[in-house]
Amino acid sequence: MPKKTTIERAEADKRQGKSASTQAGEFVREEIEDIRAGKHGARSTKQAIAIGLSKARRAGVKLPPPEKGAASEEVREKAKRDLEKGKSTSHGAVSRRRSRAVTKALQREGRGAASKTALSRQAHTAAMKRSRADPPTAFRSQLRGKPSTIRARNLLPDTLARVPSASAPDVSKPADQDQQSRAHSAPRPRRPRSR
Numbered sequence: 001m002p003k004k005t006t007i008e009r010a011e012a013d014k015r016q017g018k019s020a021s022t023q024a025g026e027f028v029r030e031e032i033e034d035i036r037a038g039k040h041g042a043r044s045t046k047q048a049i050a051i052g053l054s055k056a057r058r059a060g061v062k063l064p065p066p067e068k069g070a071a072s073e074e075v076r077e078k079a080k081r082d083l084e085k086g087k088s089t090s091h092g093a094v095s096r097r098r099s100r101a102v103t104k105a106l107q108r109e110g111r112g113a114a115s116k117t118a119l120s121r122q123a124h125t126a127a128m129k130r131s132r133a134d135p136p137t138a139f140r141s142q143l144r145g146k147p148s149t150i151r152a153r154n155l156l157p158d159t160l161a162r163v164p165s166a167s168a169p170d171v172s173k174p175a176d177q178d179q180q181s182r183a184h185s186a187p188r189p190r191r192p193r194s195r
Contacts, residue, residue, distance in 0.1 A: 020061055027059065029052070032114045036114045054082050
Protein backbone atom coordinates (compact mmCIF):
# COMPACT_ATOMS: atom_id res chain seq x y z
CA MET A 1 0.00 0.00 0.00
CA PRO A 2 1.57 3.35 -1.02
CA LYS A 3 2.06 6.09 1.57
CA LYS A 4 -0.39 8.96 1.74
CA THR A 5 2.38 11.49 0.97
CA THR A 6 3.31 9.58 -2.21
CA ILE A 7 -0.31 9.64 -3.44
CA GLU A 8 -0.51 13.37 -2.63
CA ARG A 9 2.71 14.07 -4.59
CA ALA A 10 1.38 12.10 -7.59
CA GLU A 11 -1.93 14.02 -7.44
CA ALA A 12 -0.01 17.32 -7.29
CA ASP A 13 1.92 16.25 -10.42
CA LYS A 14 -1.38 15.48 -12.15
CA ARG A 15 -2.80 18.93 -11.24
CA GLN A 16 0.32 20.55 -12.68
CA GLY A 17 -0.33 18.71 -15.95
CA LYS A 18 2.69 16.43 -15.72
CA SER A 19 2.77 13.14 -17.60
CA ALA A 20 1.62 9.77 -16.23
CA SER A 21 5.21 8.52 -16.15
CA THR A 22 6.20 11.49 -13.95
CA GLN A 23 3.30 10.71 -11.60
CA ALA A 24 4.36 7.04 -11.51
CA GLY A 25 7.92 8.16 -10.72
CA GLU A 26 6.74 9.18 -7.24
CA PHE A 27 5.78 5.55 -6.51
CA VAL A 28 9.06 4.23 -7.92
CA ARG A 29 10.90 6.73 -5.71
CA GLU A 30 8.98 5.47 -2.65
CA GLU A 31 9.91 1.87 -3.54
CA ILE A 32 13.61 2.76 -3.82
CA GLU A 33 13.45 4.58 -0.47
CA ASP A 34 11.80 1.53 1.16
CA ILE A 35 14.60 -0.73 -0.11
CA ARG A 36 17.27 1.71 1.12
CA ALA A 37 15.53 1.90 4.52
CA GLY A 38 15.73 -1.91 4.77
CA LYS A 39 11.98 -2.62 4.77
CA HIS A 40 12.54 -5.16 1.99
CA GLY A 41 14.87 -5.87 -0.92
CA ALA A 42 14.61 -6.52 -4.65
CA ARG A 43 16.28 -8.98 -6.98
CA SER A 44 17.17 -6.21 -9.42
CA THR A 45 16.63 -2.50 -10.07
CA LYS A 46 14.19 -3.49 -12.82
CA GLN A 47 12.08 -5.38 -10.27
CA ALA A 48 12.06 -2.39 -7.90
CA ILE A 49 10.88 -0.12 -10.74
CA ALA A 50 8.25 -2.68 -11.80
CA ILE A 51 6.85 -2.83 -8.24
CA GLY A 52 6.66 0.97 -8.16
CA LEU A 53 4.87 1.14 -11.53
CA SER A 54 2.42 -1.55 -10.41
CA LYS A 55 1.63 0.45 -7.25
CA ALA A 56 1.13 3.58 -9.36
CA ARG A 57 -1.33 1.88 -11.72
CA ARG A 58 -3.26 0.41 -8.78
CA ALA A 59 -3.39 3.86 -7.16
CA GLY A 60 -5.11 5.27 -10.26
CA VAL A 61 -2.25 6.68 -12.36
CA LYS A 62 -3.25 6.30 -16.02
CA LEU A 63 0.06 4.83 -17.11
CA PRO A 64 -0.52 2.68 -20.21
CA PRO A 65 0.85 -0.88 -20.34
CA PRO A 66 4.03 -1.43 -22.38
CA GLU A 67 3.58 -1.78 -26.14
CA LYS A 68 3.62 -5.18 -27.83
CA GLY A 69 7.21 -6.34 -28.19
CA ALA A 70 8.53 -3.95 -25.53
CA ALA A 71 7.72 -6.44 -22.74
CA SER A 72 6.48 -10.02 -22.40
CA GLU A 73 2.77 -10.86 -22.67
CA GLU A 74 2.74 -11.76 -18.96
CA VAL A 75 4.03 -8.30 -17.99
CA ARG A 76 1.58 -6.55 -20.33
CA GLU A 77 -1.36 -8.55 -18.88
CA LYS A 78 -0.28 -7.68 -15.33
CA ALA A 79 -0.11 -3.98 -16.26
CA LYS A 80 -3.64 -4.18 -17.75
CA ARG A 81 -4.94 -5.84 -14.56
CA ASP A 82 -3.32 -3.14 -12.43
CA LEU A 83 -4.91 -0.42 -14.56
CA GLU A 84 -8.35 -2.01 -14.15
CA LYS A 85 -7.78 -2.27 -10.40
CA GLY A 86 -6.91 1.45 -10.32
CA LYS A 87 -10.14 2.36 -12.14
CA SER A 88 -12.44 0.41 -9.80
CA THR A 89 -13.64 2.17 -6.65
CA SER A 90 -14.45 -0.93 -4.59
CA HIS A 91 -11.41 -2.73 -3.25
CA GLY A 92 -11.96 -6.25 -1.94
CA ALA A 93 -10.27 -7.69 1.12
CA VAL A 94 -6.55 -8.34 0.68
CA SER A 95 -5.42 -11.91 1.32
CA ARG A 96 -3.34 -11.66 4.49
CA ARG A 97 -1.44 -14.87 3.76
CA ARG A 98 -0.50 -13.85 0.21
CA SER A 99 0.50 -10.35 1.31
CA ARG A 100 2.75 -11.75 4.05
CA ALA A 101 4.30 -14.26 1.63
CA VAL A 102 5.18 -11.50 -0.87
CA THR A 103 6.73 -9.35 1.87
CA LYS A 104 8.77 -12.29 3.23
CA ALA A 105 10.01 -13.17 -0.26
CA LEU A 106 11.14 -9.57 -0.86
CA GLN A 107 12.83 -9.41 2.55
CA ARG A 108 15.05 -12.32 1.51
CA GLU A 109 16.35 -10.30 -1.47
CA GLY A 110 19.36 -7.99 -1.35
CA ARG A 111 19.42 -4.21 -0.98
CA GLY A 112 21.91 -3.54 -3.78
CA ALA A 113 19.15 -2.92 -6.35
CA ALA A 114 18.58 0.57 -4.87
CA SER A 115 22.25 1.60 -4.78
CA LYS A 116 23.41 4.62 -6.78
CA THR A 117 25.55 2.39 -9.01
CA ALA A 118 22.67 0.03 -9.81
CA LEU A 119 20.27 2.90 -10.53
CA SER A 120 22.75 4.71 -12.80
CA ARG A 121 23.48 1.46 -14.66
CA GLN A 122 19.74 0.88 -15.17
CA ALA A 123 19.22 4.48 -16.37
CA HIS A 124 22.12 4.14 -18.81
CA THR A 125 20.87 0.87 -20.35
CA ALA A 126 17.32 2.29 -20.65
CA ALA A 127 18.66 5.41 -22.37
CA MET A 128 20.72 3.31 -24.79
CA LYS A 129 17.63 1.32 -25.77
CA ARG A 130 15.63 4.51 -26.33
CA SER A 131 18.29 6.17 -28.50
CA ARG A 132 18.61 3.04 -30.64
CA ALA A 133 14.87 2.89 -31.24
CA ASP A 134 14.54 6.47 -32.50
CA PRO A 135 16.69 9.61 -32.54
CA PRO A 136 16.10 12.12 -29.73
CA THR A 137 13.29 14.64 -30.22
CA ALA A 138 15.69 17.59 -30.02
CA PHE A 139 17.77 16.12 -32.85
CA ARG A 140 14.66 15.61 -35.02
CA SER A 141 13.51 19.18 -34.46
CA GLN A 142 16.97 20.48 -35.48
CA LEU A 143 16.68 18.70 -38.83
CA ARG A 144 13.25 20.11 -39.64
CA GLY A 145 14.34 23.31 -41.39
CA LYS A 146 17.59 22.08 -42.93
CA PRO A 147 18.32 21.32 -46.59
CA SER A 148 17.93 17.76 -47.81
CA THR A 149 21.71 17.20 -48.16
CA ILE A 150 22.31 17.72 -44.43
CA ARG A 151 19.27 15.63 -43.59
CA ALA A 152 20.59 12.87 -45.84
CA ARG A 153 24.02 12.93 -44.21
CA ASN A 154 22.52 12.82 -40.72
CA LEU A 155 19.73 10.28 -40.99
CA LEU A 156 18.92 8.78 -44.36
CA PRO A 157 21.55 6.33 -45.66
CA ASP A 158 19.62 5.52 -48.88
CA THR A 159 19.82 9.15 -50.11
CA LEU A 160 23.58 9.43 -49.60
CA ALA A 161 24.11 8.65 -53.28
CA ARG A 162 22.55 12.03 -54.16
CA VAL A 163 24.85 13.95 -51.79
CA PRO A 164 28.10 15.14 -53.43
CA SER A 165 31.01 13.26 -51.86
CA ALA A 166 33.95 14.97 -50.18
CA SER A 167 36.42 13.20 -52.52
CA ALA A 168 34.96 14.85 -55.66
CA PRO A 169 37.11 17.86 -56.74
CA ASP A 170 35.56 21.30 -56.32
CA VAL A 171 35.58 23.02 -59.73
CA SER A 172 35.14 26.51 -58.24
CA LYS A 173 38.62 26.35 -56.61
CA PRO A 174 41.92 26.32 -58.46
CA ALA A 175 43.68 22.92 -58.51
CA ASP A 176 46.62 23.92 -56.27
CA GLN A 177 44.28 25.47 -53.64
CA ASP A 178 42.19 22.28 -53.63
CA GLN A 179 45.32 20.18 -52.96
CA GLN A 180 46.37 22.48 -50.09
CA SER A 181 42.97 22.22 -48.40
CA ARG A 182 43.06 18.44 -48.77
CA ALA A 183 46.54 18.28 -47.20
CA HIS A 184 45.29 20.24 -44.16
CA SER A 185 42.25 18.01 -43.70
CA ALA A 186 44.13 14.72 -44.13
CA PRO A 187 44.30 12.66 -40.93
CA ARG A 188 47.66 12.40 -39.21
CA PRO A 189 49.33 8.98 -39.07
CA ARG A 190 48.93 7.34 -35.67
CA ARG A 191 52.01 6.79 -33.56
CA PRO A 192 52.52 3.32 -32.08
CA ARG A 193 51.81 3.13 -28.37
CA SER A 194 54.87 2.65 -26.18
CA ARG A 195 54.62 -0.16 -23.65
